[in-house]
């Protein structure tokens with residue numbers, strides 16, 4: 293059987309949107325970078341130019357931080373009530389809904405993800421998330437604590453100040469939302485650096501935020517590269533907090549820059565090598581479908597991808613056969629085309645890295661079941677690829693591939709699979725597939741990861757916390773837990789004297 297290349301060989305569909313915002317957004321205005329430099333953002337379907345985008349570096353970060361500082365210290369922002377902040381987020385959510393299709397098209401064009409996924413799942417999730425945090429804005433309050441002694445003791449929860457935020461390219465708009473939503477709900481101001489591969493949707497969204505009534509300087513968006521703009525933000529002396537999502541290696545750099553500069557507080561959402569464990573009581577067809585989704589969703593470009601598929605030996609052969617059939621049926625092609633499940637990878641760097649990992653897999657003796665090569669001869673499409681007989685010590689079982697490559701491993705005992713699943717530097721997520729309640733309970737308690745999906749995978753909601761154990765990160769995003777990232781705690785002690 294062979295993959296059809298027809299879908300990717302056709303002329304790319306013309307995106308139903310125009311690029312209107314390519315400058316930096318600083319102090320409420322779109323401006324060129326101080327250096328006047330720009331960089332190209334490319335269409336992953338072809339590698340061709342979408343637009344030239346202003347390239348921010350240290351000087352622009354400085355300007356943006358200055359604007360955010362002023363907006364936090366003196367602007368209308370600190371004088372606004374929590375209810376007013378909440379209403380801005382609600383109006384923003386309405387505007388996101390109004391421009392749903394346009395912003396989804398921009399996301400697909402810049403990132404390569406299927407348009408239906410962007411339009412029906414991701415952009416609506418942004419509106420949901422903004423409403424969730426709008427709800428929190430006026431419900432963040434401190435405590436009065438009964439300390440020992442004649443004192444009235446209050447614990448206040450205050451915004452931290454200027455939050456620096458660095459986001460990746462795999463979910464550009466959602467990562468923008470996960471970062472900006474809680475920061476604004478808690479009353480902070482923001483300087484956000486987008487990923488150099490995908491600058492467009494955050495610029496559009498921030499324009500809408502201002503249309504929703506956000507005062508100037510409260511959210512500043514700088515497009516640019518990591519070692520220049522990103523590092524400048526992480527090491528800036530006037531930034532009070534940095535939130536980062538990206539690779540574990542870069543996360544360590546960010547943490548170090550934060551420590552060396554002003555000890556700004558740091559939250560990190562990093563890589564993963566998530567196990568997806570399928571027990572022998574599972575319905576094999578259902579397990580195949582879910583494991584397929586867990587790995588191949590978003591072209592395999594998810595930090596929480598179920599990238600180690602552990603299958604019980606009793607159903608292993610049947611599972612591998614059916615997984616192969618499913619991968620062969622996966623519809624790969626132009627992400628603007630109806631029915632396409634998988635678009636191109638983000639760029640040539642990731643594309644080549646994935647092909648390198650496929651070679652490591654073959655060279656280390658894993659069994660290449662299907663795929664293994666690029667698809668077509670243009671853009672960054674890769675065949676849905678499966679390896680079976682993968683061993684724990686192989687690089688494809690240990691390192692993040694971030695592409696459409698499924699590694700299937702065999703196990704025969706619950707304790708064995710717990711040990712092997714936990715034998716990873718990462719601890720982001722896990723999937724568990726079983727009908728046995730005791731097995732599920734045992735696994736959910738034993739797995740050292742930030743999220744366990746039982747008989748499901750990649751279920752996200754604004755209210756569900758997300759983040760990693762071990763080298764998958766520090767802190768949690770979404771839910772109540774992310775509020776902590778953006779709040780300072782102040783104790784106020786007053787003597788109580790009898791009049």
Ligand code: ADP
Pocket residue numbers: 458459460461485486487488516517518519521522523524526537538539540542543545546
């Ligand atoms: P990837 O390898 O998938 O691109 P990265 O972790 O390098 O992942 O990138 C995630 C984000 O971190 C991007 O916005 C990128 O520009 C930024 N980044 C990369 N290097 C640095 C750095 N040295 N300091 C700060 N940010 C960085």
